[in-house]
Amino acid sequence: MNKEGILGLDIGGTYIKIVFKKDNQIIKDKEYIADIKSSADKLIDKIFKILEKYNPKKVGIAVAGLYDEKEERLIQSPNIKSLEGLNIKQIIQEKNDLDIVIQNDATLAAYGEYKYGAGKDSKILVCLTLGTGLGGGLVVNGKPFIGVSGSAMEIGHTTIDTNGWICHCGRKGCLESYVSSYGIERLYFIKTDIYKTSFEIITLANEGKKEAIEVMEEVSKYLAYGLMNILHTINPDRILLAGGIVENYPLIEEMAYSNLKSLSFSLPFRDVDIKLAKLGEFSGSFGALALAESV
Ligand SMILES: [Zn+2]
Structure with a gap:
């Protein structure tokens, strides 16, 4: 055949x-x-x-x-x-x-959104995937940007606190160790002394439970720092948020966006559109x- x-x-x-x-x-x-x-x-x-x-x-x-x-x-x-x-x-x-x-x-998630989803017609597109880990992808003028060896845009493993939590990669204070399912679980545990899965915590936040909402607010603050770093290094016209965390808690986009305004330079902030991705899993x-x- x-x-x-x-x-x-x-x-x-x-x-x-x-x-x-x-x-x-x-x-x-x-x-x-x-x-x-x-x-x-x-x-x-x-x-x-x-x-x-x-x-x-x-x-x-x-x-x-x-x-x-x-x-x-x-x-x-x-x-x-x-x-x-x-x-x-x-x-x-x-x-x-x-x-x-x-x-x-994560690179291909960005490219998929560029061709088939919420990234169409963007010039410089960043897509962050918030799930078990934190993935980053970049598409520049319609082409995936992968770097010389293929490892560009490992935004999850950029440091936001040199004395921070240990990341799954072994480094200290990576953005991913806060903005990921295990980041959510750690923040919740520190606050309540109770272990719950990120899915359970997000469900509690959606039900209006105070501690869970506070955890998601904290995650969104860390996410805003990640977004600021992206704005200041790449100056994209669109950033998409994707992944299981965002799908189950889309409010995180607004939360992060409101923090971002006070953090970042006004010029790249003016020209960026931050949206939810479209293609799901x-x-x-x-x-x-x-x-x-x-x-
Ligand atoms: Zn890491």
């Missing part, structure tokens, strides 16, 4: 999210992988099964972690450790004659699809 259509995959810690485009129709789907993610063989096998099912002529893949553009290997990926060090492109191409492009998931797969379409 002839290969047809273009596939975008986003390999995360829990699901492979799938977007398939053929004859201008788009299909979305996802495969649960949390139970097999510790085995590279099983993960690769799952990718082959997805390729068999859709039989695309091109595939784009978004991966969580640092993707080395020169060596074409995933270098560091806390959520899918089993794929670290592997050349996924080569492994797939040994069995499948396919065009494959791979990039970091599929932004990375849409970006992977768009990247495959572009080659």
